[in-house]
Amino acid sequence: MACSVGSVAHSFATWWALSFGFGRAMVYRERDEEEEDYGPPHPEDGGYDVAWPAGPDEHEEFSAAVAETVNDKGYCVISMELADEAVKEIEGSVGPMEWGIFPAETEEEYLGVEVSDCKVAWLQYVGYQASKGSGLRMYDIEEMGPNMQMDRLAPLELCDRALTNVAALMWPYTPEYEDDKAFAVFQRTSGLVRSSINPGDEGVRSRTFGQDEQSELDMHIGFVDGKRLAMIFLIDNDGGELELFPNPTGYDYNEVTLPLSKNKLIVFRCDALGLNYSYRPKGKHMALQSWVLDVPSEWKDKEEALRILDGPEEPEGRRNNVMGVCTRYPGLGFEVQAYWNMLAAGTDTEVKIPVQRWDTDIYYRAEHTIGFSMTCHGANLQQSEIEMFDNQFFGIDKREAIEMAPYMRVMLEVGYEALHNAGHRRSELKNWKCGVFCGDSGSDWDGIHYTMGKDLDIKLAGRERSAAANRLSHVFGLTGPTSTAETACSSSLVATGIAQMTMRSKLEDQQTPNITTDLKHGLVIGSNLLLGPGGYISLSGPGMLTHQGRCFTFDNSADGFARGEGVGSIKLKVCEDSVEASGRVAMLIGCSINQDGRSASMTAPHGPSQQEVIRQSMREAGLSPNSITIAECHGTGTALGDPIEIGALRGVMRSDRARPILKTSSKTNLGHLEAGAGMA
Incomplete structure (x- = not known):
């Protein structure tokens, strides 16, 4: 179904307006071939400009x-659909609210001019920091929305969520307005319910909002200075009119009178450059209002004074963007902000392997001994982050969940959380x-899990690495291509490169690739869990692990890598x-994959190949070495790998640099996540 747009977009042979989250659909008649393009009536005639989106x-x-x-x-007048039963429920739910009136000196800023006799009440929001008190409050749009999952909300919450969604969905556009019309959708106010005064409501006149305390006065001043858009959701009325007229210092907007009717959401410019209004309902009425606010002036002044820069200009055109991230890393790096806090604090997450994993006394020797681990440390997740799993949410049978490799369970959780974010x-x-x-x-x-006995098919499905990506697609019904990269330490980087390849547009001089391309959406996951001593013993044999239990990246004392999971x-x-x-x-603007070819050994790094893969990714990104300021390195902390990696960077980046390139590696905090290292 198409979003019904009136005078600002296309007309359709059949007009549909399905109010997403608001109940029933309205179907407009089909246009005869000889008729002119059919659209909704003009707002001044009781129509609307845009209908609430169908999905x-x-x-x-x-x-x-x-x-x-x-x-x-x-x-702009937006057509909504709120069922009569929902209106009755709203009327029944607002009774216990703290009703009052505005003082005469501030009334016009909120309720317009020529205010009809009415009472008002501010909505309160549970779970938000700014929720204390019953007066005007400001809420960050980024914190509140958008969120179109509205089917479980009470009717009044549903109406208020619609206001948040309108504000949040306009966020990308308002900064692009011309000249001084431009502003940022930074905050919205708490919802204000305005309603007719009913018999028995005379007591509301004794409660006055807005100037009881200095904080309330400061809030009001910030509101007047920052308000840019007013939103009025007409919940119930018996008719009337809303008059919009330009402010003396505003743009040359036309004065307009709109008839009041239920199920309309009116959004209008309400600052000094915009419109003032007079709301004149007839009889019994109720509306929900909120205002969209610009960035506070003191914030703008501070940003200008400090000349805060966002970084280099973003590339134009079709690009691949990271829209959601989820992390589950040691040091309680659960979610992106917690992960960043852990890194910023310089946290050392390497600990002695807990007994819940295995008894290190049996498998560890301080001396390099064949058949034993040369270290007893690891960067581990909390045990509950591995063991706890809601199999019912993912529609997985309990028996299958028990047999599944734990990292596959965590991949399901983290993958869905990235989609959710x-x-x-x-x-x-x-x-x-x-x-x-x-x-x-x-x-x-x-190696730990036996595959003999009954339920062999379930056991095999639970441990097959090929099932990891396919299982997530199967659980959620995704139909895009799936791929599992198994290239040791570069596995998740290669998986990212494959994703970029499938999502890359074919160039004019490029042969048609043999994999599905022009994919619009992709999910990349990298994982590694330390579940048993086998991996430690295998890596200790050739001396790849460190005796010191840490990755001493770029350090003369480096003698191997420490293991980590996540x-x-x-x-x-x-x-x-x-x-x-x-x-x-x-933004993912460049990616390249290659191979060492014939080098010193299968596992030894190859400097020329590393230089070439860096150049290829920069070529796709359209960047010069001097424009790159930081490089997150593999940096395992080995005497062979680190110098070759830094040498490759130096070979590509050293020419015509204004300042040195920063080199970082999270392995000094997390250890080496092996297949999952590219995500960390």
């Missing part, structure tokens, strides 16, 4: 239409063309412009 696919078209309409004429919900995933790409070189589960995931999306990429975490 997630229409959000972009809807938000662009609303933003364009507000920019062009100063206001990117704004996707389970109900939207079935038959969705999203690729899944895993970096996985196995775990000690194969799972990380990124959700990728190909976007045509910055508007479509709003909310992104990062």
